[in-house]
Amino acid sequence: MSGTLIQEILQPLEQLRLIDPHSHINPHAAASKTLADILGYHYYTELAHSAGLSRQKIEEPGIEPKEKVARLVPWLATIENTAQYSWLLEMCQVFFGFCDDRITTANWEKLYDAAQAKMQQPNWEQFVLERSGLDQVYLTNDFDDPLQGFDTQLYVPCLRTDDLVFHLVKPEVRARLAKASSADVHDAASLKSALSHLFSHFVTNGARACAISLPPDFSPEPISVTTVNPLIARIFAGQEMSADESRTVSNFVFWSLAEFCEQFKLPFDLMIGVNRRVYESGVFQGQDLYDKRTSLIQYKKLFNAFPGVTFPVSVLSETSNQELVSYSWIFPNVVTSGHWWYSNIPVFIERDTRGRLQAVPMTKQIGYYSDMYKLEFALPKFAMYRRILAKVLAEDFVMGRGWKPERAVELGVRILRGNVEVIFGGRAE
Amino acid sequence: MSGTLIQEILQPLEQLRLIDPHSHINPHAAASKTLADILGYHYYTELAHSAGLSRQKIEEPGIEPKEKVARLVPWLATIENTAQYSWLLEMCQVFFGFCDDRITTANWEKLYDAAQAKMQQPNWEQFVLERSGLDQVYLTNDFDDPLQGFDTQLYVPCLRTDDLVFHLVKPEVRARLAKASSADVHDAASLKSALSHLFSHFVTNGARACAISLPPDFSPEPISVTTVNPLIARIFAGQEMSADESRTVSNFVFWSLAEFCEQFKLPFDLMIGVNRRVYESGVFQGQDLYDKRTSLIQYKKLFNAFPGVTFPVSVLSETSNQELVSYSWIFPNVVTSGHWWYSNIPVFIERDTRGRLQAVPMTKQIGYYSDMYKLEFALPKFAMYRRILAKVLAEDFVMGRGWKPERAVELGVRILRGNVEVIFGGRAE
């Protein structure tokens, strides 16, 4: 009975076309070219490495794609239980006609070749978009991305600002900023002018959000121009910074970004809680972890200072979800956003979804984003989320509160798609 | 099958008459006078504000009740998903004969008028008490409340002490203390004498508990008279305090309250974890949030120092529930108490209930309190809790451990009502 009901709600949600409001897609190479692009996703390399495969084998320079897959496949046996593996299987079944229920040393090569044949078809990218029901995919662009040579109505630019906030001390970042903004930065005013230039460039090219990932101990606060001026001068003169000084500069840049978000009417995606390079010998993109001792109280000043900026907030630790629910319940400018990274597995998604649906205005919830690097991942990731969403809608709203199934579907549609359109102000044409 | 079983357990729990061990009821105006008293509850104003309604519209001075409701109603469409909305609907259906499943701009006026007609009936308060099955409602009285003019057997006084612990620096608080205690406070001894006077007054008038809400970073410890004497002298001379000095005084007062709880044999309700005025532009009572980085280890000294005082503990963050379970499992004087505020939604109540029932002696659990400001809220809030309790009893005890349903009901009765009688020592006559 509950199973039938879930299906009844799931079916229209599965029909729904999507806007994916956060990904790492390269719009010039959105789809995979071989199975290595899929298995090379850090979720698989890091799990295989965790299970025992050496980084050297995975990241050997010059290794052929097929050889890379051949090295990873034997380790898949150790991660068949994971949600990540279930995405892989679903991609292979839906996209490449794979019929087995395991990818093994015996069957992988046939799968590899079948996948390659599909991927070499000229319309592969369009096929994946269509089959996945994707109307738009939001990107996460470097601040100096020219944003040229792709359809920004389909692949929507978003300004990623990690480098600006945390890595100005690196010469290459400053060089990229100089080039992108044509500015000679030497103090707060010239830095803000450079930032303004970046925002203009992005907004002109259809950007829909500014985005950043933040460490668990970050606590934004305004910094006076007088305080930051000498530090900026020193940084841009290539001098060293103490940890405290770096933090002051980070705070200044971050606060300025929020000001520009207000001015340029961009939502500011905050992805809160990641510590970078915790496991330094890990595979590419498989080195980051976190410290759950973080709180949204650290963002009190920010949320109060910018009532005109919408902050879609993602939290890395599931222990932060209730805070996210409560802060979105109280602050008009705080919005719940997706299920990020280490929290993107069913056990946490289900509970987070319940909490949000029970206590946050329905207009303030962005249900899901893929966070994908290659286009094929949207399908299984959104499929996982839709199944969980249908279950929660069936159990908590239809069975628990006596709603008609159509009304539950309506709520689901809003969470999955409607709110993305309203909050980011975009609509596919 | 499980549904039938839950109903079998739920039914007797729904018959059970209640003592509500924590509310903010004004005994001189316990019931609502118009729908504005209900929709004016901060849960609705803050959610409507969070969804987009300005504070100025909600809190316009001199606004008529009906106009206030008219302004709030359009925003209800954005919060129909919330548990808080389901309480509203249940109140309207049970008390005012509302038959629709949504309150809209089209039907609210009829509802408003129907509600007003009911509320104007002379026995409305009695009707609500009766229909809700309430035998007693515990209050949260200001320390200078005369406690006169109401039936303290029905509306049971409790001494709220936030002002004494955290706001002695405010002249009006000191003035109220001077008036209520007839004491000239200038040092530790005279302050304790004033506090003692308050306790006498409350206990004489049937008080059953002392209560306080505490910020997440509070960590009680004893303060010597020598240390605190000059600070008290300065405070009562109207001088400023540093943050450290304020904290010292807070600690002294708090510790003294625990001593008086011991002396006067009152349980000391600790409501742990709220940060006040986090969102300063929020609506009335819709400004407080929290920092989940708090631990009951901060209460180690207190729990050890007062084995004779019962501490019913409420925690604001659901991440604190396991600590509450563990501390209640170990400390004889720590008791679990209700599901507070941001944790008072089904997803957290269910899990918290499971943990407590699985590991805390059944005699040490106060299942629920309403925390209400108006009498009508007890019904839907307790109804929500009873449904969850019945579900947990059915699944974990009858299905999971083979208990007979009657035995599960017996446990539920104790959690819902029996323990309240035993722990607070009161019994309706």
Add this chain to the structure above:
Amino acid sequence: MSGTLIQEILQPLEQLRLIDPHSHINPHAAASKTLADILGYHYYTELAHSAGLSRQKIEEPGIEPKEKVARLVPWLATIENTAQYSWLLEMCQVFFGFCDDRITTANWEKLYDAAQAKMQQPNWEQFVLERSGLDQVYLTNDFDDPLQGFDTQLYVPCLRTDDLVFHLVKPEVRARLAKASSADVHDAASLKSALSHLFSHFVTNGARACAISLPPDFSPEPISVTTVNPLIARIFAGQEMSADESRTVSNFVFWSLAEFCEQFKLPFDLMIGVNRRVYESGVFQGQDLYDKRTSLIQYKKLFNAFPGVTFPVSVLSETSNQELVSYSWIFPNVVTSGHWWYSNIPVFIERDTRGRLQAVPMTKQIGYYSDMYKLEFALPKFAMYRRILAKVLAEDFVMGRGWKPERAVELGVRILRGNVEVIFGGRAE
């Protein structure tokens, strides 16, 4: 339907013979002699004390076993709801033919006598091992345990190191170390030589792990010989240490243990998060609690420094489970281990199990250990875990992901037993 499926998966898991990878069994008196050995387990004494029985009654010197049980039994009525009570009932039913569903003042004496009759049979220990399906039970031995007089193939030694890391300042610990290692410790080199001697002794006697429990604020880091030499000299000269100095020595010893684990190829069991003696008036072993504000980020240096050491990690707070999942997903040398103490109740076990099975390689999960002091406890504790594991396998893998039940059973077998064999390198002969 789901019930039938769970049974189908549970049955083979119940047939499976076990290796219990962590217990506190005394191999010279593994089984209980009277019911007092069972009811004397701190889970019962502390719960009875928490419910109201005085420590003096429980711990009266020279009290007879039967009298001790007589004093505890009346309080069992207050903890019938707890998971711990359900273990007690299951032990009594399975081992002593108890047929009632409650242990009361009316029936306990008959139960006591029946239990004693069973326990006095000469083969009682063997019977319990057999009935519980135990092939091996890992111990937690004091560092100076001679490891003589018992079958180390059955009762597998593990080197417990709490005293070495945290209590060298106690004269009796230093005396025990001197005796066990025949070393004259006065500096880092001689201390490491003594530790090396202990490792040799343990490994020679079949030890399979080094183990330690750690407070929530511990954060291991390497200490230079130069820094620690004068401190060791002072400790072993019987001088006092400041808190900072003690911590430095603790860090040095802990880091040295990790080095020896690498050298001697022993997994290093980390049991993270306990504060000792929080409730100092509590019953024996019923005084410890915790502070949930702890993070695995504190172990960043350790996990990076010892890629060759396997760290089976147990966390005390359920709020740490997601971190454990994430760190095991990323670090090859971090492995999830069991459900410890305050997290060893169904509500937490189920959720922790879900998270681990969804995101950690299946080869890196040690499902469960008993943590028991007396042999009879393995049966109900593992039974509880097996039921939960079967439920999660049925719901998440068979129903959720379409696995065949046999495949889910295979996964369960690995989690319950296979991984224990591989990770600790032992196999019963």
